[in-house]
Amino acid sequence: MLKRFASRINTALDRHLPEQRLYLKSDTQTRFIRIRPLTQLAALSGSVAFVGWGMVASAIVLMDGVSTGSGKMAAARQQAIYEQHLNAISDERDMRADEAAQAQRRFNAALDEVSQMQSRLLLAEDRRRELQAGLEAVQGMLRTTVDERDAARDDARQLKVALADRTDGDAAEAGALLTAMTDALADTTRERDAAAETAMIASAETDELSEQRAAMQARNDAIFTQLEEAVSTSMEPLDRMFRAAGLDTDDLLREVRKGYSGAGGPLSSISMSTMSATSSPEEERANAILKGLQDMDIYRIAAMRAPLSMPLEARFRYSSPFGYRNDPKGAGRRFHAGVDMAAPIGTPILATGDGTVIRAGWVNGYGNMVEIRHNFGIETRYGHMSKIRVKAGDKVSRGDQIGDMGSTGRSTGSHLHYEVRVGDKVVNPMTFIKAGKDVF
Helix, strand or coil, rough: CCHHHHHHHHHHCCCCCCCEEEECCCCCCCEEEEEHHHHHHHHHHHHHHHHHHHHHHHHHHHHHHHHHHHHHHHHHEEEEEEEHHHHHHHHHHHHHHHHHHHHHHHHHHHHHHHHHHHHHHHHHHHHHHHHHHHHHHHHHHHHHHHHHHHHHHHHHHHHHHHHCCCCCCHHHHHHHHHHHHHHHHHHHHHHHHHHHHHHHHHHHHHHHHHHHHHHHHHHHHHHHHHHHEEEEEEEEHHHHHHHHHCHHHHHHHHHHHHCCCCCCCCCCCCCCCCCCCCCCCCHHHHHHHHHHHHHHHHHHHHHHHHHCCCCCCCEEEEEECCCCEEEECCCCCEEECEEEEEEECCCCCEECCCCEEEEEEEEEECEEEEECCCCCCCEEEEEEEEEEEECCCCCCCCCEEEEECCCCCCCCCCCEEEEEECCEECCHHHHHHHHHHHCC
16 A cells, blocks of 8 residues: 555655666666655655754854854943943042042131131221220310319319409419410320320221121122022032932931041131130031031941942943842742842852851852941942952951852852841942942
């Protein structure tokens, strides 16, 4: 049955694929191999299938290469954009640092100028009080002189009346006395005129000092306004950075002050004058500016101690974000407590802030893990390391290498699992990373 079916197929194909013979000749005989149409069809179909498979495979490899090349080019562009962004952030940080230093220098110069102006103002105030006291004394003396003059005039009138009733001898004696009194009255008048002139000069100097004092106060007000604006402008990004990181700025300031509560310091409250028990408006404004600068110093200390930098300096890609995600090992949708950053095995992993290592070793799920306790109740975790370079109890600073990237624990490839906790509560590490980029 099969032979007849094959014979019919060979007969049908014979018109398109006639039977071929392959001759094999040796020294003694000649043989041939008959290649029937069905055999030729099978060989031709196999060749076509093999060639088609080769073409499809080549196309797949080519498309994969093109896709990989495009992905690499896109990754390179993203990396270039990221590096440009980092450079811009670095330039912005340097500019902010220069502005803060210039503001500090301007503030110190303004304080010196305010101190000098206040000293001149105090001297002018003392001079005004002295002139006022002298003026009052002159006025009192002038009133006394006027009273004495009036009394002398009354005595002179009485003497003239008495002279009319006396003898010539008494008249001569009275005349001499009258002459002496007239001379004394003239001297008193000259003294009165001199005192009046002195009083006018003192009054003019008092008015001039009052004008100078008003000008100094206006200039002080302008200086204080500029200083207040500079402090406010410098404080705003720092305050925004810590609030973006989820930290209570009031608690943060109290904790840093508690750790830096020694006596003394470069910034002390200003007292413009010791003549009054109450503070003047200038003193209150100057002390408010000093408090703002102290808060800036505290923010700077806090920024150095909080984990606000990147745990990697080498090139990497974010392979998994914070929050709910599809588990990479197929365990359904689960919460991811950190961010994953993928890079080659051995990539250096850095501490993101000053702190103390509280755990360094194998932890289920994390593999080789390092946990660091920072200030303000913040802890950071670094998982899946190939090598740990610190031990529990070590003090580390921002930028210190604490291990090498790997794929230990529950991992599908080389990456860093970076986690941040505030008071045993997990928070998005990108909040701290972005907050640090805004300032540093």
